[in-house]
Amino acid sequence: MRTDVPLLQGKRLLVKRGGITVLDIPEFEIKKGGVLSLIGPNGSGKSTLLLTLSCLLKLSKGELIFNGQKIDNRRSELDYRRQIAVVFQDPLLFDATVLENVASGLKIRGLDKRERSRIAEEYLERLGIAHLARRSASKLSGGEAQRTSIARAFAVRPAILFLDEPFSALDPPTHEALISDLNRLLQDTDTTAVMATHDQMDALRLSDRIAVLQKGTIAQAGSAEVVMNHPINEFVASFVGMDTVLSGTVRDILERDRMIIAVGNREIEAVGNLSQGEKVLCFIRPENVTLSTDSPEDPSSARNNFSGRIIRIAPHGLFYRIDLNCGFDLISYITRTSLDLMELREGQRVKVSFKATAVHVIRKSA
Ligand SMILES: Nc1ncnc2c1ncn2[C@@H]1O[C@H](COP(=O)(O)OP(=O)(O)OP(=O)(O)O)[C@@H](O)[C@H]1O
Numbered sequence: 001m002r003t004d005v006p007l008l009q010g011k012r013l014l015v016k017r018g019g020i021t022v023l024d025i026p027e028f029e030i031k032k033g034g035v036l037s038l039i040g041p042n043g044s045g046k047s048t049l050l051l052t053l054s055c056l057l058k059l060s061k062g063e064l065i066f067n068g069q070k071i072d073n074r075r076s077e078l079d080y081r082r083q084i085a086v087v088f089q090d091p092l093l094f095d096a097t098v099l100e101n102v103a104s105g106l107k108i109r110g111l112d113k114r115e116r117s118r119i120a121e122e123y124l125e126r127l128g129i130a131h132l133a134r135r136s137a138s139k140l141s142g143g144e145a146q147r148t149s150i151a152r153a154f155a156v157r158p159a160i161l162f163l164d165e166p167f168s169a170l171d172p173p174t175h176e177a178l179i180s181d182l183n184r185l186l187q188d189t190d191t192t193a194v195m196a197t198h199d200q201m202d203a204l205r206l207s208d209r210i211a212v213l214q215k216g217t218i219a220q221a222g223s224a225e226v227v228m229n230h231p232i233n234e235f236v237a238s239f240v241g242m243d244t245v246l247s248g249t250v251r252d253i254l255e256r257d258r259m260i261i262a263v264g265n266r267e268i269e270a271v272g273n274l275s276q277g278e279k280v281l282c283f284i285r286p287e288n289v290t291l292s293t294d295s296p297e298d299p300s301s302a303r304n305n306f307s308g309r310i311i312r313i314a315p316h317g318l319f320y321r322i323d324l325n326c327g328f329d330l331i332s333y334i335t336r337t338s339l340d341l342m343e344l345r346e347g348q349r350v351k352v353s354f355k356a357t358a359v360h361v362i363r364k365s366a
Pocket of ligand 1: 042
């Protein structure tokens, strides 16, 4: 269950590595319940923050407060470390059986052998690896090893589970299966978790809160919905996949928080309540831009309809990225099936639509 009580608080967190400041965060907190993902580009400090919060990396300045108690000496640090668990990209298993590995955290916590085996077997079962219990951990595939390391972490029923890029070393099907099992397990056990990941889709699937890191600071933190759909600046917008960025000026204010924004010599309708004449940036997700080859007179329920020319078509993961010009540049993602059905080609004119609610508008900083 989520509550607003901070389970872990960080104040004035400053971390230096190799003499250089790599983390500088005035305030940070983890609330009880739910999953927080730390996302950001390479080198932005995701792992450093995760290691700092799990007391595996020393603070150069600042303090951590767990359940209202400062972690400020060896004893409080050990006590805290006993109540958390960390899963790394590399599973770091002991040269022992899978069962012994999963039970190892329980041994350190003083449980007797029978109880250790009972709990370890339960988590092996939950992770779908009960059949591997007696196998040597050195003879596991990457996916099996990561499942073992996750079972070991859950087995101690941590107050906070820290996951550092837990899926990066896995192939796509293994990744897919593990993420869905982990999601279920996190919910079934109501575990509070923090995950560092460079993959925003993983973050969206697992977490209810997201913090975006930029050069060792938090650029934005909030609910996944707010961060993904209402980024506060251009950096966050581009990181969360709002690939189209348009500069404009608020031309008119309409009823019900609608605005008309002039973008070059075109006008687009958006939702928001800024003032007339304000300079703004408009962000649009490619998946919210639809294309059709119907005649331009055909009605669309979207408020923004333009005729656009296809500049470029390029494969983009499971989709195709279509770069368009509608008097302003716009990006759309479509499936291979849609591409084939519409027989799209570069140079062609198409009808381009997007809803007013698909346009996220922020004030342009001076
Ligand atoms: N062991 C280290 N010694 C010195 N500097 C380090 C060390 N590890 C990381 N750094 C530096 O700290 C900064 C943050 O790195 P960190 O690994 O936390 O970022 P990240 O967001 O997790 O990146 P990635 O996605 O590449 O793992 C970077 O500038 C990096 O070069």
